[in-house]
Amino acid sequence: MKTVSNCVEDILITQPYLEEALSRNIINFSALAIELTEPISKMLKKDVKPGAIMMALRRYNPPATLSNSVKMKRAIQNLGDITVRSNLTDFTVKNSDSLIDNHSKILDKINEESKLFYTFTRGIHESNIIVSSSLDDFVKTHLKKETFLAIQDGLSAISINLPQDNSKIAGLYYHFFKRLAWEGVVLYEVLSTTNEFTILVEDEFVDKAFTAIKKVKN
Structure with a gap:
């Protein structure tokens, strides 16, 4: 059975810029939760409270590749001409x-x-x-x-x-x-x-x- 967390993950995967903003803690969780209330309610075919969405957003762990790993930093620093x-x-x-x-x-x-x-x-x-x-x-x-x-x-x-x-x-x-x-x-x-x-x-x-x-x- 699909959960609020599943829906949050599905939405973030299709919007990498939003996902990155979350990983960098530069986004308002409350405002985003309100924004996602309608689409997630439609996905689950029932009313969902913004509070439940905000909890799912806070628990969401973005892929490690979105973080500034040492390997990624080194690669970018070593870009050639x-x-x-x-x-x-x-x-x-x-x-x-x-x-x-x-x-x-x-x-x-x-x-x-x-x-x-x-x-x-x-x-x-x-x-x-x-x-x-x-x-x-x-x-x-x-x-x-x-x-x-x-x-x-x-x-x-x-x-x-x-x-x-x-x-x-x-x-x-x-x-x-x-x-x-x-x-x-x-x-x-x-x-x-x-x-x-x-x-x-x-x-x-x-x-x-x-x-x-x-x-x-x-």
């Missing part, structure tokens, strides 16, 4: 039997000019090619038989070098996404390799995004 690349275009193409062959011609061009920006991601139904905008016409020409689902230019990529053990630290990416959301930055694309994390944003957001990531690092 932040690199910004501008004038990029993102091509979203429907997967096909011919896409890889046509894509290989683009790779040949990339190999000739090492300073060009390039990433390729293949999903189940579609693939993304992100390249320097100077190659826009070249890409369109060599993929003219493919089905373009979206083309977006005027993009910038911000890449962060991560510490070697980043894949073993739960919640590391959360700190980036939280700060970017608080700054009102809209992410167009997110890319990552084992030790590198890249966000793609429209040019209007690049300054705010860079500043937000610097705040995480500092």
Whole structure:
């Protein structure tokens, strides 16, 4: 049988910012309990008193990953260089039997000019090619038989070098996404390799995004 505590946990899990505020004791328990009275009453299909909700909030133990653990602090302190690349275009193409062959011609061009920006991601139904905008016409020409689902230019990529053990630290990416959301930055694309994390944003957001990531690092 579902309890008030279960409902509180379900709500907080879907609202990580609220959960973090609770873990840092910077939220008014009484006011939050009153705010949650109606949704929890609907979840339990009976009237629930704010006092019962406030007790559940006080007993709630947030996941350890939300606290500033030593491992998390060390990882953030050891973040590497932040690199910004501008004038990029993102091509979203429907997967096909011919896409890889046509894509290989683009790779040949990339190999000739090492300073060009390039990433390729293949999903189940579609693939993304992100390249320097100077190659826009070249890409369109060599993929003219493919089905373009979206083309977006005027993009910038911000890449962060991560510490070697980043894949073993739960919640590391959360700190980036939280700060970017608080700054009102809209992410167009997110890319990552084992030790590198890249966000793609429209040019209007690049300054705010860079500043937000610097705040995480500092």
